[in-house]
Amino acid sequence: MTTKQQTNHSNANNHTPWYKVTWVWYIIFMKFAVITACIVTAILIYRNPISMVVDDYYNEGRSINLQLQRVAIAEERNISFYAEFKNDNLELRFRSGAPNDGSALVVTFYHPTTQQYDFELRMTQSGDGVYRQMLPRELDGHWRLDIEPFDREWRVSQNIHLPVSQRITILPVNYGI
Numbered sequence: 001m002t003t004k005q006q007t008n009h010s011n012a013n014n015h016t017p018w019y020k021v022t023w024v025w026y027i028i029f030m031k032f033a034v035i036t037a038c039i040v041t042a043i044l045i046y047r048n049p050i051s052m053v054v055d056d057y058y059n060e061g062r063s064i065n066l067q068l069q070r071v072a073i074a075e076e077r078n079i080s081f082y083a084e085f086k087n088d089n090l091e092l093r094f095r096s097g098a099p100n101d102g103s104a105l106v107v108t109f110y111h112p113t114t115q116q117y118d119f120e121l122r123m124t125q126s127g128d129g130v131y132r133q134m135l136p137r138e139l140d141g142h143w144r145l146d147i148e149p150f151d152r153e154w155r156v157s158q159n160i161h162l163p164v165s166q167r168i169t170i171l172p173v174n175y176g177i
Contacts, residue, residue, distance in 0.1 A: 074154040074172035
């Protein structure tokens with residue numbers, strides 16, 4: 001055999017099949033990893049939709065303005081509260097600006113990150129002028145507390161951190177808006 005024939009013969013013997021080449025499997029693995037990541041991301045997005053995105057900005061802006069007007073009414077009337085958290089109970093009493101009708105209050109607790117934890121209490125006044133209601137669960141962490149009359153004419157809001165051992169004064173705050 002000549003040297004040229006030996007070279008062609010050795011090339012034919014060294015030809016390895018594609019499935020034995022390492023970089024081919026690396027490329028295949030990377031493609032499957034990307035496809036798997038896309039599928040997992042799609043499943044997560046479908047199961048946990050983002051509730052913080054607003055579709056109708058105009059109505060949302062009008063709603064914010066109405067809420068600010070209700071805070072302004074509470075400021076004009078000098079409405080403020082004392083709040084005490086005792087065990088699993090909430091006690092509210094007017095510090096100033098108490099209406100004469102003794103109407104029921106709607107107290108809403110907003111969690112800063114998870115909408116599922118938000119809840120609302122409807123509180124009526126007892127004979128001693130205190131609004132008492134049992135909380136649905138033990139609360140801890142950061143919360144926004146909104147207090148409104150049943151007709152939602154005014155609103156007093158404040159951010160609080162629970163648990164707290166002393167009495168909290170809740171004032172109408174418009175946060176400089």
